[in-house]
């Protein structure tokens with residue numbers, strides 16, 4: 001019989017479908033599918049992210065590079081540029097008109113499309129930031145096979161960019177994420193990550209935040225700390241634990257092999273972590289992705305780092321996490337219509353299976 005499980009941090013229910021259940025090894029890709037991504041060259045002439053092609057990409061915002069090499073030239077190992085097709089931008093008038101003289105183009109457009117008489121259609125300028133982190137100069141190098149140093153520095157760069165963006169008071173939420181593979185929303189093969197700063201707090205997060213706040217007010221403790229303790233007591237879903245981090249497949253996982261990495265120490269925001277912990281996080285993420293590569297055959301995946309909103313980064317109710325979601329299944333009508341997931345894998349089984357692949 002299927003089981004409904006509730007995620008204590010969101011109060012969202014998930015259906016763990018034992019009837020349609022697939023065993024952990026049944027999620028592995030066929031060897032033909034695996035092959036397709038494994039024969040790429042180190043350099044591609046037309047790839048704007050490859051070392052040597054810096055002039056194809058927008059002007060760099062920040063890079064880690066060999067001393068003496070100039071911006072927008074070779075010699076970097078991690079490089080950040082604005083997203084050419086930005087979802088949000090610090091100067092939205094450029095998006096709409098391309099002309100500085102039409103500084104109020106956005107307001108004008110809003111007035112035109114949405115009659116002011118009905119104030120139910122709300123509009124805000126698309127102010128924000130959208131950056132691309134090029135994780136490596138090599139076209140064919142992927143995170144599961146990075147050196148420890150490269151993985152550590154990638155996460156140090158995320159921290160640098162977070163700290164820089166959070167100086168801008170217009171940005172209310174900063175999300176760091178990676179899309180890998182077409183099922184995860186990208187067709188660009190060159191390894192990259194993205195950072196988006198938004199001028200609003202997205203609704204799903206508002207719900208998470210209010211659940212966490214409510215729990216904190218009632219119990220006087222962090223819901224995430226309590227969830228971590230409960231996972232440790234149960235033990236079956238933990239795949240890795242160090243002095244500072246825990247990695248587990250949560251009790252109410254929404255999708256097969258959903259993996260959470262959390263600091264054991266209560267910390268609201270990833271930018272508050274020590275430099276040693278940020279580096280360790282990079283190595284742990286690499287290790288987990290390497291295990292997924294071997295267990296599931298180079299799956300498409302997303303990962304996201306969720307922090308408290310910028311204004312609350314020193315409040316105690318929230319606890320940051322990095323979630324990895326391998327894209328092994330698709331959302332279907334039920335999920336779209338209800339927001340409730342059906343998971344066809346059992347977290348205890350997938351966690352047990354994954355432990356065999358951690359090196």
Ligand SMILES: [Zn+2]
Pocket residue numbers: 043044047048049050051138139190
């Ligand atoms: Zn490339």
Ligand SMILES: [Zn+2]
Pocket residue numbers: 222223224225226265266267318319
């Ligand atoms: Zn906590």
